Amino acid sequence: MAAAERSRAEKPRAGEPGAAAGGDRFDLWLARLTEWPAAALVVVEVVVLFAGVFSRYVVNRPLTWSDELASILFLWLAMLGAVVALRRDEHMRLTAIAALLAPVWQTRLRALAAAIVAVFVLEIVVPARTYVEAQWFITTPALEIHDSFRVAAIITGALLMLVIAVRRLIACASLPQMLGALAVVGLVAGAFWLAKPWLMGLGFGNLVVFFVLLVAACVAIGVPIAFSFGVATMSYLAVVTRMPLTIVVSRMDEGMSGLVLLAVPLFVFLGLLIEMTGLARVLVAFMASLVGHVRGGLAYVLLGAMYLVSGISGSKAADMAAVAPVLFPEMKQRGAKPGELVALLSASGAMAETIPPSLVLITIGSVTGVSIAALFTGGLLPAAVGALALAVVARLRGRNDDVSGITRAPLSEVGKRFVVALPALILPFVIRASVVDGIATATEVSTVGIIYALLVGLFVYRQFDWRRILPILVETASLSGAILLIIGTATAMAWALTQSGFSRALVQIMSGVPGGPMGFLVISILVFTILGSVLEGIPAIVLFGPLLFPVARALGINEVHYAMVVVLAMGMGLFAPPFGVGFYAACAIGRVSPDLAMARVWPYLAVLLAATVLVAAVPWLSIGFL
Template identity: 65%
Template structure:
């Protein structure tokens, strides 16, 4: 986020200033990261305690969900602060990375200034919101709800401090000053134009939510801040709604208890990689198919399918699989570009496989049953996997494997025994939900305990030194996701209040082709949205608007969920804008230019699979019962 210091020795006063700022930054980091990590542990303990007390002892803890909800908002806000300090909030950098170093430095300063403006504007409304919650008492614990709501002003306050520190750390004060001047000019322009804006009606939606959000996102401003700034400006300058409404909507968006599955499944995914369970699964698949032409490519597709069924996090999936397979695939002559292209394509293919974070998010914002989504997501991912494998077969049908030794039956059996505990985990998770042992939120804690015991007792891989960094990373990624969900919830509320959702419903219902036409248009829209906004923001923003329309035109909500998730995944992992593609490149350490040409074929294969899922609803809903 901030500029690195020049290699020449700076003046002495600057050195002292930088040293003091770095010390303050490090101290602040520890003060935030330690509580954030402890909150992840606390959530696991509270939810697991609730499962054990209810299912084993038949004595439910009535206050466990309430305590989990209170801790969750604190985890979301402190996690967002950790992500902000570490520069890990989701942002679109495709255009920023193409700019000159000087322009890039200016855009980074603009991004930082936008964050400063965002938290400054929301700090007082957040305090007012928390102050009003003093008079609300929680039903089970019987304490004031201000204990929970205080997370909002505390989180925004900490982000304000970090923003100021980053601006002071900037290597070139002129760049920082220029960004602040731009922010001031935009604010003055909006104030002067307020009388005009109030007469524009729904044209303001185009101005704030298309042009405004677009300018911020393409400038590299974190998506959550872009949504939040646009919503705040729209409400303040074009409506009479109080600014505290933005905070209230953000609180509502981040407070769905089902979203607690996000940090817990992220942590589970990190555990799977650390304990060697992912490596065991990949090893088994490689022993089965390693001697087949394109065999390791099939293994990559299958491994991503299996690992996605455990971790729920695409970054964790790719990080678990690529380092295990890529060295051997390169040794067999596979080109780097083809490897990263297929890795990225499998990221899109496996978006519907439970417990996908996108599935959890859809259930949270649309009210669709999480269990139904988990059941419906297995076959669509398999269909896209088959289309990818068909392309792999074509590309590698003449591969020379004369130097590859085929695994014996004994070697395959040994690999299966080693991998069996890891292979069983997705089935344990699913069975726990279906049999009513745990909810979709709680089941991740069962997976966490399972992974810990498997790592300690079976795989003998459990590095205690890695646990704390994993907890902090979990809080950071979760905070980044949840802040986007909160900001997008506020933006979706503003769109609904403007009457846009009704206009959209009328337009979408009038599309030619009935349900099929609606699905095709939705798929195209979500391919575009996925590439620009990333997956979760697109789902949170447009899911509440489009799912009711899908029901009205006769499309099953689970079928619709699978279509939009897969379409969004194609956009998310397709260059030049899809950030998932660049994440795959970063994880595999392959330059993005290498995969641009090979990925075209894989994107076409994904679109063919998507067309099949659209045309055959049974693939999504056939096992719902």
């Protein structure tokens, strides 16, 4: 989720004139050049992977080339999605600090951020070209295609992002401000180069300069997180090592090309589909008929809906956008305050981070090697513990709800709504059964859910707006590209940290934490709560997962158990003000000022902290059903 994420209702549709900044023809042309191919790639990936499942399980004639073709197209989808996200200003960034400044300084920082983005993508163009030439000698085993055709996506994406970054720099600042931003970038680069002998003598201290101070400075001024990681890594390698800069491109390729990560765009697409096809609406209506008549009942419905919908979509932004519009009007009629509603919505998003098929769980499995099926199984009970804790607070806060005019739904009405909701209730079980029974992999199973949602929307609920398909596909590509570019640059950054010897030192330090395994878990909760607030869950996992999961294993902590503790902690940080971007996304979706919700969210986060500590203390909650 981008820090400045807006409600989907406020966004122009892809390809429409309103989608262009200022409505100019060049930007409209650029939108069509990038958004339409990216949307088409999402469709092709669904078709290719589902064809692989169908041919293997139904026809019993496996397609040997389906995964290979999906992998080739995936890198193009990731890079074009990153381009779309940059043009639509949807890359994950921290805006809270810049928003505190005077307007003139905000403009200057926007210009500086745009200049830094332009410099980074310019820096990787030449290494990307070298990497493309080197990959020409590698051919794929099934299709026998030169790998250069796949990795050419990186240089293509870099050139397109360079055009966008330069246009944004020109558009957002006057000539003096633009020159000033470029001068600041040049001065900092020159200072690093002149300080090269001193930096090389710092040992691990230079890691603090580049990967703490430089990253923090970039994030604080509003540079998207992915580009902040990339600039820090390129600067470190160029100044204090003799490593070729092509290693950054190759590590980005490695981080973004793992086929398991193809589940990210497909589950995002599935989450948007269930909102559009009405599956989320009928689920909420059914649960409201069960408990909507009791005090705090609709709060329970919201928690239950987030639990069920999260198990379908995998995207917290999609979850909140599907549930809030259905419940908020009725809850307001019963006297609930808007700030309270957003606080509960935000906390429920944090609670739902471990519910499969969470994108964070998929990322953990990708970068640490932990079984994704085991993570999906282990995530259900910890989320249930969090939901029960939130329900207690919701009951106390809702004890004054006006339910005098609300009658209990008769059993016949409950039964009718159950029948109507049954196709939607079946979807999470279809997804889980497909993985457990070996019908589809964790990557392919999303296509099973997509086909199921399409059929139910078309033929059961008959709620299918064809006009929204292109915007949904573009939004899928944009969000996925923003996530995957972070994973790519964070993979390069993690590689640099590993090569410096920092990872070995970190393992030694963390292994000696007082209190043994429990002390390590407590520190992990604190660290990942902070990281979740500042970096969000996925980049934090990509950076620190490969470093800390081996430490947990060495201390005898089950990796699934550790993953649940880490994800719950990051969820709290992600939805905790003042920096948690998930909190601001909830405010945008609920259309409520953050000031009204900030004070009300803390009791919910406090009980989530208690639930996280309970999950950490009782491993059975995470691994009891493995």
